[in-house]
Amino acid sequence: MHDDFLNPQTTLSRRHALALLAAPLAAAPALGVAAALPQITLAGPPAIVSAPLIHMAETGALKDAAQRTVFTAWRDPDQLRMMAMGGKADVLAMPSNVAANLFNRGAGVTLLNISTWGALWIVTRDAQRKTLADFKGEEIAVPFRGDMPDIVLQLLLTKQGLDPLRDFRIRYVPTPMEAMQLLITRRVSHALLSEPAVSLALRKTRSFPVGLIAPDLHRGADLQQEWGRLLRRAPRVPQAGIAAVGVVRSQPQVLDAVAQAYARSLAWCRDNALECGRMMARHIDLLTPEAVADAIAVSQMDAVPAAAARAELEFFFGQLMTPTPQLLGGRLPSEAFYHASAQRPLRGGQ
Structure with missing residues (x-):
């Protein structure tokens, strides 16, 4: 938003105000929207899946999508579910089964990627x-x-x-x-x-x-x-990724920006493990930069877009549902669960 609108002591002329409101979309940010969101809140657990989210918040990776990006940590799955259903965050790192369960129960969840395949x-x-x-x-x-x-x-x-x-x-x-x-x-x-x-x-x-x-x-x-x-499969489990909740789900260009930024931040974390660890330690108590760097070295991290990960997810979900269907809300999530990016996928390993 223009700074003049944020200052109650500034009086704009009617002509100036109309000119701002009528500004063509071509002059808008790269996302093609009239204005960036006031804030995007990212949330994740004290696990390696959160490292790229923290990097995104600290580096302003979503500056074209939001005026401000913040990260907040969740402690356990119950708090995660409360945040997702209560509108306390826009994008959350979460276990894949929790995302599917929330979607099937009508909570409003769009899976953006699976990024943790072994930790x-x-x-x-x-x-x-x-x-x-x-x-x-x-x-x-x-x-x-x-x-x-x-x-x-x-x-x-x-x-x-x-x-x-x-x-x-x-x-x-x-x-x-x-x-x-x-x-x-x-x-x-x-x-x-x-x-x-x-x-x-x-x-x-x-x-x-x-x-x-x-x-x-x-x-x-x-x-x-x-x-x-x-x-008898590859030794990798579609364990966790990031998902969008709430009103941000209605803005596919923002979702694309988040998914692309996460993949870039994941690649940066892998290339700069100790510095990534320092970032993560500033946000999550008990963690140390060295432990995070060790974790990055051994974890299977790859930001695979949700649609591309669907086959492996459905196999995993099928294994979970055989003994305990309620883990996923009784059924496999439909196609609407998987975000279909309009952009060329950027893999975390690139």
Whole structure:
């Protein structure tokens, strides 16, 4: 908006005001809209999927779409759902099943991309445990009961004939950071974590340097490799991405701008991992730049546009729905769930 309209002490002539209102669209910003939005609010968890959103907010990557871009963190899936349904954010990083569930329940969600394809490990004190079956009979701290990553763990255990409740002692905790704290303080020996909590736990216990004689913690079962082995597919899971909610969904050019900016920011984060870590640590408590850089190095991050990811998502959703249809609201999301970009896709790896 023109600065004169923001200053109540400035009096415009009627001719000047009419001239501003009648300005041709050709003179508008590159998005082809009459004016940028006042603000776009981006939101995400303390996970690696949020790194590009933070970079977008800090660098003004959406300056043609909005006068201001801000990032805010959500702590758990319940807060995420409240933000999505209460209009507290415009674009949220979220697990793919949560996005599909919200869409099927009429909450108004448009998936823009899937960008996290592998960031789940069981971190353990026993370096010999490398597959999920190796943890049979053990206690495992697991965050977000009934949500990602718990649902991936249960799916993979069931696929190999194991019962998550009878064959394991699952200790549910509210968040990944609480699971990590239990592990670091030796109250559990194994925890299911996503990045960057995995790398943070290794850093805090000095388990990261190559050649350390007796590291305290180890990367145990890689859930992405387990997925590939058990499902006979590529070792990648369409775990999370970004989705638009609320009124911004009616502006496809803004959605294109967000999707393109996210892919560019993801590429920057991969090329500048430590600086990306510094940005992320400024917004999310407990994280350190070094742990974020470690996480970027090992996570499968690729900003695949929603429409291009649909086939892999529907396979994943189909696996989830077989035992628990309510995870997705009882059905696969329709075509309207997937944002169809009008621009040439820019992949995060480019």
